[in-house]
Amino acid sequence: MAQHSADLPYRRDDTRARPASEAPPGARTRTGFARHYAALDLGTNNCRLLIARPQGDGFAVVDAFSRIVRLGEGLATSGRLSDAAIERTIGALRICSDKLKRRNVTLARSVATEACRRASNGADFIARAYDETGIHLDVITAEEEARLAVLGCHVLLEPGNAPALVFDIGGGSTELVLIDTSATVPTVIDWHSAPWGVVSLTESTAGGDGPAGLAAVYERMRGLVRESFSPFAARLPRFEGPRRLLGTSGTVTTLASVHLGLDRYDRAQVDGLIAPSDSMRAISQRLAHLSIAERALLPCIGRERADLVVAGCAILETILDLWPAERLGVADRGIREGILRRLMATAR
DSSP states (O other): OOOOOTTSOEEOOOOOOOOGGGOOGGGSOTTSOOOEEEEEEEOSSEEEEEEEEEETTEEEEEEEEEEEOOTTTTHHHHSSOOHHHHHHHHHHHHHHHHHHHHTTEEEEEEEEOHHHHHOTTHHHHHHHHHHHHOOOEEEOOHHHHHHHHHHHHGGGSOOOSSOEEEEEEOSSOEEEEEEEOSSSSOEEEEEEEESOOHHHHHHTSOOOOHHHHHHHHHHHHHHHHHHHHHHHHHHOOOOSSOOEEEEESHHHHHHHHHHHTOSSOOHHHHTTEEEEHHHHHHHHHHHHTSOHHHHHTSTTTHHHHHTTHHHHHHHHHHHHHHSOOSEEEEESOOHHHHHHHHHHHHHO
């Protein structure tokens, strides 16, 4: 692949799943009906569903759903999932359940991550979700969460022989995975899960007013994240040459949208983007010094993300300190796609 200037974003060439309406006849089974698979990822902040059918070496998306539910809202201080957060999430899961039935899904897996791992009433919520929606949520470990994220997005990494770092900034935690990409399926060399995501970090740092107050909060965030990353930082290999870095999360896709100057989010432009790290740092710094009201006015951030995006910026900047790559790969894919690939491989 030709070298690209660090000053300009560019896109990785990769084979993208076509919409189901464009799937070739071979996508159907001998009975005339395509087999549908589903993956549901319930995080601390979002509920996401993906329904797909096999197509070639990948899959074609049949249906999708995503909603910000803030399941972990208040968890950092109370240790419990709040009644309001549970009601929002159950509502989203009902929509997912309807889609699963309507699409006649053959095989599905639904996972829950940090909020349900940490909450004292997590098991009660899982039981209620099953009773009311029929969806059984499997609370996965941080390690499996990291591995699924890598499996779902590693194809977007830039080519190279040295180890690459993949990260997932969630609502309640951040996963860092160092991988070897010499084989078709990457090998995990080392991984680390930090207890800071956009929700947990926001709720654990007091707000500040004015330029000095906003700057102080941002530095506190950076300090907490830096401390939580320190064991992993001490284990990272040191080598000369370019470093490869790929992020999957609402933080990186949001910042990528700001970098591109989009009026509204466009997955086709964001997923697979390679952006200069300096640009992502500059955007992070700018957002960190704006008030919530000012951030809410920006396209692709709005009111839903205005209060949480700065925590994501603090985590991202600390990752860039840890792994100083010139460019940052952006993935609007991850755990759900990793689950689908496993399900389809097992069913073959």
